Amino acid sequence: MEVVGTLLDKLEFDTPRIFVRGVLEDSETGPLRDFIEKHRREVMDSGQLIVDFQDSTGIDSVPAVVLYGFFKELRRAGVRVRIENSPASVESIFESLAKFDSRGMEERRRSSFREVVEAFGSSGYEFAMMIVSLTRFLFETIGAFVQLIMHPLKIRWQMVLYYMEESGYKAIPIVAVLNWLLGVVLGYQAGYQMRVFGAETFMPALLGYSITWEIGPMLAAVLVAGRSGSAYAAEIGTMQVREEVDALRVMGFDTFSYLVTPKMMALLMVMPFLVLLANLSGIFGGLLAGTLFLGLPAETFISELGKALIPLDIIWGMLKSIVYAVIIANVGSFMGMKVRGGASAVGQATTAAVVLSIFMVILADALLSLLFVHIRPGLSM
Amino acid sequence: MKVEGLQGGWGEQLVLDDVSFSVEKGEIVAIVGKSGCGKSTLMQHLLGLVKPWRGRVVFRETDIWSSPEAMQRARRRWGVTFQSGALLGNLTVIENVKLPLKEYTDLTEDEIATVAYSKLDTVGLADFADSSPLEVSGGMQKRAGLARAMALDPEVLFFDEPSAGLDPVTSAHLDDLIRSINRSLGTTVVIVTHELASIFAISDRVIMLDAEAHGIIARGTARELRDSSGDSRVRAFFRREAAEEGKDS
Numbered sequence: 117m118e119v120v121g122t123l124l125d126k127l128e129f130d131t132p133r134i135f136v137r138g139v140l141e142d143s144e145t146g147p148l149r150d151f152i153e154k155h156r157r158e159v160m161d162s163g164q165l166i167v168d169f170q171d172s173t174g175i176d177s178v179p180a181v182v183l184y185g186f187f188k189e190l191r192r193a194g195v196r197v198r199i200e201n202s203p204a205s206v207e208s209i210f211e212s213l214a215k216f217d218s219r220g221m222e223e224r225r226r227s228s229f230r231e232v233v234e235a236f237g238s239s240g241y242e243f244a245m246m247i248v249s250l251t252r253f254l255f256e257t258i259g260a261f262v263q264l265i266m267h268p269l270k271i272r273w274q275m276v277l278y279y280m281e282e283s284g285y286k287a288i289p290i291v292a293v294l295n296w297l298l299g300v301v302l303g304y305q306a307g308y309q310m311r312v313f314g315a316e317t318f319m320p321a322l323l324g325y326s327i328t329w330e331i332g333p334m335l336a337a338v339l340v341a342g343r344s345g346s347a348y349a350a351e352i353g354t355m356q357v358r359e360e361v362d363a364l365r366v367m368g369f370d371t372f373s374y375l376v377t378p379k380m381m382a383l384l385m386v387m388p389f390l391v392l393l394a395n396l397s398g399i400f401g402g403l404l405a406g407t408l409f410l411g412l413p414a415e416t417f418i419s420e421l422g423k424a425l426i427p428l429d430i431i432w433g434m435l436k437s438i439v440y441a442v443i444i445a446n447v448g449s450f451m452g453m454k455v456r457g458g459a460s461a462v463g464q465a466t467t468a469a470v471v472l473s474i475f476m477v478i479l480a481d482a483l484l485s486l487l488f489v490h491i492r493p494g495l496s497m
Numbered sequence: 498m499k500v501e502g503l504q505g506g507w508g509e510q511l512v513l514d515d516v517s518f519s520v521e522k523g524e525i526v527a528i529v530g531k532s533g534c535g536k537s538t539l540m541q542h543l544l545g546l547v548k549p550w551r552g553r554v555v556f557r558e559t560d561i562w563s564s565p566e567a568m569q570r571a572r573r574r575w576g577v578t579f580q581s582g583a584l585l586g587n588l589t590v591i592e593n594v595k596l597p598l599k600e601y602t603d604l605t606e607d608e609i610a611t612v613a614y615s616k617l618d619t620v621g622l623a624d625f626a627d628s629s630p631l632e633v634s635g636g637m638q639k640r641a642g643l644a645r646a647m648a649l650d651p652e653v654l655f656f657d658e659p660s661a662g663l664d665p666v667t668s669a670h671l672d673d674l675i676r677s678i679n680r681s682l683g684t685t686v687v688i689v690t691h692e693l694a695s696i697f698a699i700s701d702r703v704i705m706l707d708a709e710a711h712g713i714i715a716r717g718t719a720r721e722l723r724d725s726s727g728d729s730r731v732r733a734f735f736r737r738e739a740a741e742e743g744k745d746s
């Protein structure tokens with residue numbers, strides 16, 4: 117089939133005509149465009165166009181929309197366009213094109229700059245609302261926690277033990293190894309730079325302080341958030357999807373004391389020890405870096421460290437870890453509880469749980485550091 | 498049990514408005530309607546999972562929403578079977594059935610086991626006691642959920658879409674089970690479904706919801722609604738059943 121439009125003998129017709137024969141198919145879109153290009157000027161000048169479907173039985177959507185675009189352009193330029201002898205199938209295609217004519221433009225408008233700004237605004241608003249409901253959640257957990265502390269027989273010890281094993285015991289290797297590695301790296305880098313001033317004997321003090329006050333607790337918290345915060349969100353989220361949480365509620369169980377407080381209690385009990393482990397591993401890494409790379413004998417390292425550190429350094433990290441434990445258990449559980457819908461919502465919840473709990477842990481750390489940095493006397497080197 | 502002037506929905510979206518009905522002791526009431534008409538929403542309000550905007554859900558002369566204690570008392574006398582069975586995935590089937598018994602009775606371990614196994618036997622699952630809920634079929638999960646719901650001999654049993662996701666034979670089997678529990682124990686049953694076969698098989702009374710009406714558009718027995726409803730929406734809903742019956746005969 118072809119586009120026959122030899123824009124026509126002006127002797128026979130005073131109006132340019134396009135004849136369409138047979139079915140105007142997809143594959144003829146290219147020739148159609150060329151044809152339009154070629155005759156545009158001519159049609160514009162004559163001020164009229166007739167498209168005659170007399171011998172046609174149909175038109176595919178792609179050439180139709182090209183033709184439709186041409187008509188629109190012509191009409192805008194004041195050219196009269198008439199479609200003649202079109203079969204019902206062709207007519208209905210043009211009708212439906214006309215109906216959805218401005219959709220593309222609307223969509224584009226919707227994704228305009230203003231939309232983007234609005235999206236930012238509303239996601240900021242949503243974030244704020246989420247923090248509000250997270251805070252409410254936290255208070256409920258603490259309420260349930262206090263209740264349980266007053267009635268210790270009601271504590272689900274079996275679950276607490278289970279989570280202590282999952283989140284504490286099983287985290288020991290990764291916490292130890294990563295902190296040790298970081299201790300080696302930090303010790304080496306710090307010592308290497310300080311050696312320029314012949315000050316490498318200060319390395320143990322600096323390393324010990326950095327690890328016990330920041331790196332040990334923080335790395336332990338990040339690892340626990342990644343391992344357990346996500347696991348809590350996934351566990352509770354899956355239970356939401358499978359209606360298990362609703363089932364617990366209609367059986368009269370308090371979902372906080374059943375699902376949330378055992379996790380928080382477990383983390384409260386294991387986190388301080390994970391932090392202690394992180395500190396010791398990190399310091400041990402530093403010691404190794406000293407002896408291996410800096411010629412700093414182990415005895416010197418230990419005595420320097422002993423001079424610098426005070427008991428508060430160890431205790432402080434363990435205290436901070438209590439705050440971290442509350443954050444991680446609650447953010448993980450909260451994200452799980454928020455799950456609605458299907459499996460993909462669970463995936464999003466686990467990601468959100470990790471990101472938000474790390475964010476909150478760092479925020480809490482910053483606040484605590486600002487508030488309490490002065491409680492420690494200066495390093496004595 | 499009575500529902501009075503209940504209005505409810507999600508966020509800003511009104512789903513149910515001024516819904517009132519009552520359920521008599523020992524009857525099976527089916528709440529029916531097309532998808533999206535608010536059956537699940539109504540169930541959430543009835544079960545005390547989502548607070549209605551307005552209205553009362555009265556059980557034994559008390560609005561369950563009036564206080565946490567009232568809610569707890571009602572829940573103690575209710576059993577709920579969820580669409581998916583909602584068995585706790587980290588426990589075995591029998592542990593799931595034991596759960597309410599452990600929580601609410603002072604029976605010994607052995608007594609709890611005896612009761613739990615007998616409930617599981619009622620639904621024909623005694624052989625699967627030690628399986629994980631995740632490794633038995635969908636129909637079995639629902640039956641196990643039913644056993645758990647029956648653990649404390651509830652006065653009212655609620656079912657959310659018991660037929661969903663089941664083949665017709667399994668679904669009919671579950672219907673028989675519900676009917677026989679209702680007959681032998683006198684348990685009141687409230688069942689949400691859009692499965693016409695179930696509606697005809699087991700319900701004493703039908704309450705039909707509609708999305709546009711935000712509430713009840715018809716009530717009566719299934720046959721009354723099919724044969725003599727003046728409402729075209731009701732007829733349309735039941736017409737498919739007529740077609741199916743024609744096909745069967």
Ligand SMILES: Nc1ncnc2c1ncn2[C@@H]1O[C@H](COP(=O)(O)OP(=O)(O)O)[C@@H](O)[C@H]1O
Pocket residue numbers: 456507512530531532533534535536537538539
């Ligand atoms: N968890 C929910 N959150 C928000 N909206 C919901 C939720 N469940 C149902 N809806 C909305 O409530 C309306 C009624 O749905 P639903 O009660 O699930 O109907 P049915 O169970 O009869 O199919 C629908 O418009 C649905 O989108």
Ligand SMILES: [Mg+2]
Pocket residue numbers: 533536537
């Ligand atoms: Mg539903």
